[in-house]
Amino acid sequence: MCGIVGYTGPKEARAILIDGLKKLEYRGYDSAGVALQHDGLLEIHKAAGSVADLEKTLVDNSNAVNVGIGHTRWATHGRPTDENAHPHCSCCKEIALVHNGIIENHQTLRKWLAEEADHKFSSETDTEVLVHLIEEYYEGDLLESVRKAVARIEGSFALVVVSSREPGRLVCARQDSPLIIGLGDGENLVASDIPALLAHTRKTKVLEDGDFASITSEGVEISDAEGKLLDKEIFEITWDIEAAEKGGYDHFMLKEIMEQPAAVKETLRQRIDTASGKVNLSELNFTTEELTSLEKIHIVACGTAYHAGILGKAVIEKIAKVSVEVDVASEFRYREPLLTENQLLIVISQSGETADTLAALRLARQKGLKVLAITNVVGSSVSREADEVFYTWAGPEIAVASTKAYLTQLIALYLFALYLAETRGRIDSAVYDELVSGLKALPGHIKTVLSEENLAKLHTYCDHLSRWDSAFFVGRNLDYPVAMEGALKLKEISYIHAEAYAAGELKHGPLALIVEGIPVIALITQKAVSDKTLSNIQEVNARGGAVFAITREGFDEIASQVESVFYLPPANDILAPVLSVVPTQLIAYYAALARGSSVDKPRNLAKSVTVE
Ligand code: M6R
Numbered sequence: 001m002c003g004i005v006g007y008t009g010p011k012e013a014r015a016i017l018i019d020g021l022k023k024l025e026y027r028g029y030d031s032a033g034v035a036l037q038h039d040g041l042l043e044i045h046k047a048a049g050s051v052a053d054l055e056k057t058l059v060d061n062s063n064a065v066n067v068g069i070g071h072t073r074w075a076t077h078g079r080p081t082d083e084n085a086h087p088h089c090s091c092c093k094e095i096a097l098v099h100n101g102i103i104e105n106h107q108t109l110r111k112w113l114a115e116e117a118d119h120k121f122s123s124e125t126d127t128e129v130l131v132h133l134i135e136e137y138y139e140g141d142l143l144e145s146v147r148k149a150v151a152r153i154e155g156s157f158a159l160v161v162v163s164s165r166e167p168g169r170l171v172c173a174r175q176d177s178p179l180i181i182g183l184g185d186g187e188n189l190v191a192s193d194i195p196a197l198l199a200h201t202r203k204t205k206v207l208e209d210g211d212f213a214s215i216t217s218e219g220v221e222i223s224d225a226e227g228k229l230l231d232k233e234i235f236e237i238t239w240d241i242e243a244a245e246k247g248g249y250d251h252f253m254l255k256e257i258m259e260q261p262a263a264v265k266e267t268l269r270q271r272i273d274t275a276s277g278k279v280n281l282s283e284l285n286f287t288t289e290e291l292t293s294l295e296k297i298h299i300v301a302c303g304t305a306y307h308a309g310i311l312g313k314a315v316i317e318k319i320a321k322v323s324v325e326v327d328v329a330s331e332f333r334y335r336e337p338l339l340t341e342n343q344l345l346i347v348i349s350q351s352g353e354t355a356d357t358l359a360a361l362r363l364a365r366q367k368g369l370k371v372l373a374i375t376n377v378v379g380s381s382v383s384r385e386a387d388e389v390f391y392t393w394a395g396p397e398i399a400v401a402s403t404k405a406y407l408t409q410l411i412a413l414y415l416f417a418l419y420l421a422e423t424r425g426r427i428d429s430a431v432y433d434e435l436v437s438g439l440k441a442l443p444g445h446i447k448t449v450l451s452e453e454n455l456a457k458l459h460t461y462c463d464h465l466s467r468w469d470s471a472f473f474v475g476r477n478l479d480y481p482v483a484m485e486g487a488l489k490l491k492e493i494s495y496i497h498a499e500a501y502a503a504g505e506l507k508h509g510p511l512a513l514i515v516e517g518i519p520v521i522a523l524i525t526q527k528a529v530s531d532k533t534l535s536n537i538q539e540v541n542a543r544g545g546a547v548f549a550i551t552r553e554g555f556d557e558i559a560s561q562v563e564s565v566f567y568l569p570p571a572n573d574i575l576a577p578v579l580s581v582v583p584t585q586l587i588a589y590y591a592a593l594a595r596g597s598s599v600d601k602p603r604n605l606a607k608s609v610t611v612e
Contacts, residue, residue, distance in 0.1 A: 001027045001028050001074045001100065001395035001396055002027055002028045002071060002072060002073050002074050002086070002098075002099070002100040002192070003020075003021060003023075003024025003025065003026075003027040003028055003071065003072040003100070003191075003192050003193070003196070004024075004069070004070070004071055004098045004099075004100050004158060004159075004160055004179070004190070004191060004192045005017055005020035005021055005024065005069070005070045005071075005189070005190070005191045005192070005196045006068070006069040006070070006098075006160040006162070006170045006172070006189060006190040006191070006215070007020075007066075007067065007068055007069075007187070007188075007189050008066070008067045008168055008169070008170055008187065008188055008189075008215060008216055008217050009066060009067075009184060009186060009187020009188065009189075009217040010066060010186060010187060010217065011066065011187060012061075012064070012065065012066070013036060013065045013066050013067055013068040014034070014036065014058050014061065014065055014068070016189075016200070017034050017036075017068050017069070017070035018034075018051060018054070018055050018058070018070070019196075019199065020070060020189070020191055020196035020197075021034075021051040021054070021070045021071070021072045021196070022051050022052075023193075023195035023196045023198075023245060024072055024191065024192055024193055024195065024196050025050065025051055025072055026245060026252070026396060026398050027072065027074060027100075027192060027193065027395070027396060028072050028073050028074025028075075028395075028396060029050055029051075029072060029074070029396065030048070030049075030073055030074060030075050030080035030377075030378070030379060031046065031047065031048045031049065031072075031073045031075070031080045031081065031082070031084065031085035032046070032047060032049075032050065032051045032053070032054040032070070032071060032072045032073065032085060033045060033046035033047065033054060033070065033071055033073075033085040033086050033087050033098075034054065034058070034068055034069065034070040034071075034087070035068060035069050035070075035087040035089075035096035035098075035162055036063075036065040036067075036068040037065070037066075037067040037068060037162050037164060037167060037168075038063045038064065038065045038066070038067070039063060040164055040167070041093075041164045042089070042093060042094065042095075042096050042162065042163075042164045043063070043065075044087060044089060044096060045057045045058055046082050046083075046085035046086070046087070047082060047085065048080050048081050048082050048085060051072055066168075066217075067162065067167070067168055067169075067170070068162070069087060069096065069097075069098050069160045069161075069162050069170065070087075070098065071085070071086035071087060071098035071099075071100075073085055073086060074378075074395060074396055075377075075378035075379050076102055076126070076378060076391075076393070077102070077106070077124060077125050077126040077127075078123060078124030078125045078126075078378075079124070079378065079379040079384075080378065080379040081379075083122060083123045083124075084123045084124055084125050086098045086099060086125075086127060088122075088123060088125065088127050088128045088130075088131045089122075089131060090131050090132060090134065090135035090138075091119055091120055091132065091135060092135065093164075094135075094163055094164045094165055095131055095134055095135050095138065095142070095161060095162070095163045095164075096131065096161070096162050096163075097127070097130055097131040097134065097159055097160070097161045097162075098159065098160050099127040099130060099157055099158070099159045100157070100158045100159075100177045100178075100192055101155060101156035101157035101158060101159075101175070101176065101177040102126060102155045102156055102269075103126040103127065103129060103130060103153055103154070103155045103157065104126075104154045104155035104270060105152075105153065105154040105155070106126035106127075106129045106155075109129040109133065109152065109153075110128075110129050113129060113132045113133065113136065117132075117136055119132040119135070119136070126155075130149060130153065130157070130159065131161075133148075133149035133152060133153075134146055134149045134161060136149075137149055138163075140165075142161060142163045142165075142166050142169060142171045142214075143171045143212060143214050143223075146159075146161055146171050146173055146212065147173075147212060147225060147227070150173050150175075150212075150225075151225070155175075155176075156175055156176035156177050157173065157174070157175050157176070157177055158172075158173075158174045158175075158177035158178060158179040158192060158207075159172065159173050159174075160172045160179075160190055168216050168217060169214060169215070169216050170188075170190060170213075170214075170215040170216075171212070171213070171214055171215075172190055172207065172212065172213040172215065173211070173212045173213075174207040174208070174209060174210075174211050175209050175210065176209060177192070178192050178193060178206075179191075179192060179206075179207040180192070180193065180194060180197065180204050180205070180206050180207065181204060181205045181206075181207065181213060181215065181220055181222075182197035182200055182201045182203070182204055183201055183203040183204065183205065183220065183234065184200050184201045184203075185201075186217055186218075187200070187217050188215045188216070188217060188219075188220055189201070190213070190215060193247070194237055195245045197237075198237065202236055202237045202238075203234050203235075203236060203237075204234070204235050204236075204237060205220065205222065205232045205233070205234060205235065206232070206235055207222065210224060210225055211223070211224065211230065212224070212225070250599075251399065251589070251599040251600050252398040252399040252600045253399035253401050253403060253493070253585075253589055253599050253600055254589060254599075256397055256398070256399055256403045256404045257403045257404070257450070257582070257585050257586060257589065258450060259394075259395065259404050260403065260404045260407050260446050260450070260582065261443040261444070261446045261447045261450070262443070263392075263393065263394040263395060263404040263407060263408050264407055264408060264411055264442050264443050264446060264578070265443040266393035266394070266395075266408075267392050267393050267394065267408040267411045267412065268411060268415075268439060268440065268442075268443075269393070271415050272415075272436060272439065272440065277433060277436055277437075278422070278436075279415050279418045279419045279422065279436065281390070281415065281416070281419045283389075283390070284372070284388045284390065284419075285387075285388060286370075286388065286423075288423055290370065291420055291423045291424060292423065292424050293342055294322055294342060294343070294344055294420075294424075295323075295340070295342040295343055296322070296323050296324070296325065296342075296343045296344075297316060297322055297323070297324045297325075297343065297344045297345075297346060298324070298325050298326075298327065298332075298337065298339070298343060298344070298345045298346070298364070298369075299312055299313060299324060299325070299326045299327075299345075299346045299347075299348065300326075300327050300328075300329045300332050300345060300346070300347050300348075300357060300360040300361075300364075301328070301329060301347060301348035301349060301354075301357055302328060302329050302330065302349075302354050302356055302357055302609065303402070303488065304350075304402040304405070304406045304485060304488060304489075305348040305349055305350060305354075305357075305402070305405075305406070305409060306326070306328050306329075306348075307406070307481050307482075307484050307485040307488065308348055308406055308409035308410055308413060309326045309346070309348055309413075310326050310480075310481040310484065311410060311413065311478060311481040311482070311577055312324070312326075312346070312348075312409075312410075312413035312416075312417070313325070313326045314477070314478055314481070315413055315414060315417045315478075315574060316413070316416070316417045316420065318417075318574065319417050319418065319421045319426075319427055319431070319435070319574070320417050320418075320420040320421035320424060320426055320427070321421070321424070321426045322420065322424070325337070327360070328356075329347075329354065329356035329357040329359070329360045330356040332356075332359075332360040332363070333359060333360060333363050339363075339364060339367040339368075339369055340367075340368075340369075341367075341368040341369065343369050344369060344370055344371075344372060345360070345361065345364035345369045345370070345371045345372070346371075346372045346373075346374060346416075347360060347361050347371060347372075347373050347374070347375075347382055347386065348373075348374045348375075348409050348412075348413075349373070349374075349375050349380075349382050350375065350376045350377070350392075350394075350397055350402055350405035350409075351375075351376070351377055351380060351607065351608040352373070352375035352376070352377040352380020352381055352382035352383050353377070353380055353381050353382070353608045354382075354608065354609050355609065356609075357382060358381055358382060358385070361373070361382060361385055361386060362385065365385070365387075370387045370388070371385075371386040371387050371388070372386060372387065372388045372389075372390060372416075373385075373386035373388070373389045373390070374390045374392060374409055374412045374413070374416075375389065375390075375391065375392070376391065376392045376393075376394050376397065376405050376408070378391060390412045390415075390416065392405060392408035392409055392411070392412050393408065394407075394408040397607075398600065398607075399599070399600045400492070400493075400600065400601055400602055400605050400606065400607050401489055401492050401493050401585075401588065401599075401600075401602070403489075403585045406485065406581065407446075407578060407581070407582075410577065410578050411439070411442075411578070414435070414439060414574075414575070415439070418432060418435060418436065434572060435572065435574065435575065438571065438572040438574075438575045439575065441571075442571075442575065442578055442579070445568075445569040445571060445579055446578070446579065446582060448569045449568060449569065449579055449582045449583065450582065454566070454583070455586065457566060458566070458583055458586045458587055458590055459586075459590045461548055461564060461566075461587065461590075462587060462590035462591045462593075462594055463594065464519065464546070465496070465519045465548075465587065465591050465594075466494065466496070466590075466591045466594035466595050468496060468517075468518060468519050469496060469497060470496065470497045470498070470499075470513070470518065471487075471490060471496055471497070471498045471499075471518070471519040471520070471521065472487075472498070472499055472500075472501060472506075472510065472513075472514075472518070472519070472520045472521070472545075473486045473487040473490075473498060473499070473500040473501075473520075473521045473522075473523070473584070474500070474501050474502070474503040474506065474520060474521070474522050474523070474533070474536065474540075475500075475502070475503055475522065475523030475524070475526075475533065476502060476503045476504060476526060476529040476532060476533050477526040477528065477529050478525070478526055478573070478574065478576065478577050479503075479523035479524065479525055479526055479529075479533070479576075479577070479580065480500070480502045480503075480523075481577065482523050482577045482580050482581050482584065483500040483501070483502075483521075483523050484500040485581055485584065486498075486500065486521060486523070486581065486584030486585075486587070486588070487499055487500040488500075489584060489585055489587075489588035490584075490587065490588045490591060492588070492602050492605065493588050493589070493591075493592040493597060493598075493599055493602045494588055494591035494592040494594075494595050494597055495592075495595065495597055495602075495603075496591060496595070503522070503532070503533045503536040503537075504532065504536060506536055506539060506540070507536075507539060511539060511540075511543065514540055514543040514544070514545040515543070515544060515545075516544035517544060517545075517546050518544075518545050518546065519545075519546055519548065520537075520540050520545045520546065520547045520548070521547075521548050521550065521584065521587065522536075522537055522540075522547050522548070522549045522550070522562065523550050523551075523580050523584075524549055524550070524551040524555060524558060525550070525551060525552050525555075525568065525571070525573065525576035525577070525579075525580050526573050526576070527573055528573070530551075530555060530558075534557070534558065534561060537549070537561060537562060538561070541561070541562075546563045547561075547562040547563055548562065548563065548564050548565075548566070549562040549564070549565045549566065550565075550566045550568065550580050550583050550584070551565060551566070551567060551568065552567065552568040552569070552570060552571060552576060552579070552580075553567050553568065553569060553570045554570060566583050568580055568583075
């Protein structure tokens, strides 16, 4: 995720670009930059940090600037530095480009451009190859050179290009990343998302995959890869600015829940080899010897990431047969864990800045352990200090309550478990293949869970739940960590006191709290223990508890034994938690709405906890 904006028209472009980038900062906020076209040249400003930091570099307004492009970055390839910030420039400094997406074959292209065509690179990014390719093909028509360059690219992109040789013109292309053109009066704009356009126009044309556009202040021409002009409908925006920043959703949390199919797909992308069907984690530099001699894994994290870790333990032990210990980071150091060199520490942190998690990482490194970080933020402290990094490509998570980051952490752990199991020769090939195809099917299944019919069902259930000040989540085996995560989410944003129990533990104390009507959310997706969980549910029923079961298709005997039931699409036992957590996120969301609490910024909490 990154934010792109472009302007051509009679107005002062600096202010329009900066304002547009601020509206898009939710898409990325680690560095920003602009390319301003004036007097037959391009003036580039870039800065690590926020758009406000970039704005401070634009103090000289002596040149009138009416055309420019801007970018706010969410780092993928290369750390968040001034050099890696966009726009990137051609060697001759006559072409500048901003890009959102990933160029998968950038290494091959970079080698070719450097060795065969003598191009000089000045950043670590995948994007930079694109601008050099465009320069290589440039013969007087920017659009033509962009077409030729794009034909050589594998991956996803939304890009806007400007050249000092073609005053007033912006050229765009799109594949798998959004790009919207704003149609003004004597001016035109382009942006990754509607918020950057709304102050100027409500008339838009949405680019689709494979589209190219040439934009000047007088007009917009959209064409395909062969140059055939395309007639696009004008789409009139009816949202207000605040709603637009959230993509039309009322809250970032809901938007992020709805983004989960895409986030999971992105995290899987390039990590399962299409030809061989094998997990490919060549981004990690573990030797076979390191993985085969591993005696133990420690997983350390906080909050939601800790719950991902508990699930990760179960999955790694089940399929890779390596013993795993999981700790909350704030406890890890103080229990004096027995750390030795043949162990691996995995830290999980969305932000990569959580102080307790960082402290655990430092302790383990001191003791000679190798550290693998699973994080969502490129260039974060955790990513810099760990030996190996597995990035979850969830995109920026703004809501304090973590949703899409959690799902992608699970995906990271499944992929790592499969990779470890295969390297150690501990997995049956049929089981391996079934899990890989199950992983690939997840984005589609998550979409099904998020259908309007399902959302309506969960919303209705929360009318009952939100009247209570207390609730229980129960589950066995892999359902138990999901119950823990469901309870945390409900507490965090609806302020309903929620407890998670391993279903078999109810009778050892908590059953005393079951009274007529109390909400009990039961997770039942694990075949081997579903009968046992059902027995525990009977114990709740007998005391008047109101059970809402989250189960999967095929578990037909459950419906008649609970007050209401929510069905998930079919899934392998091991992968089912990726689906079953989604309704619990929505339950928390709708309960918070019903109780009028602040969904995106719950009281007393912060997104990134940098104190111990
Ligand atoms: O950035 P991190 O993943 O290290 O954050 C860890 C926790 O603070 C975080 O997961 C927290 O529990 C969430 N607000 C839960 O929704």
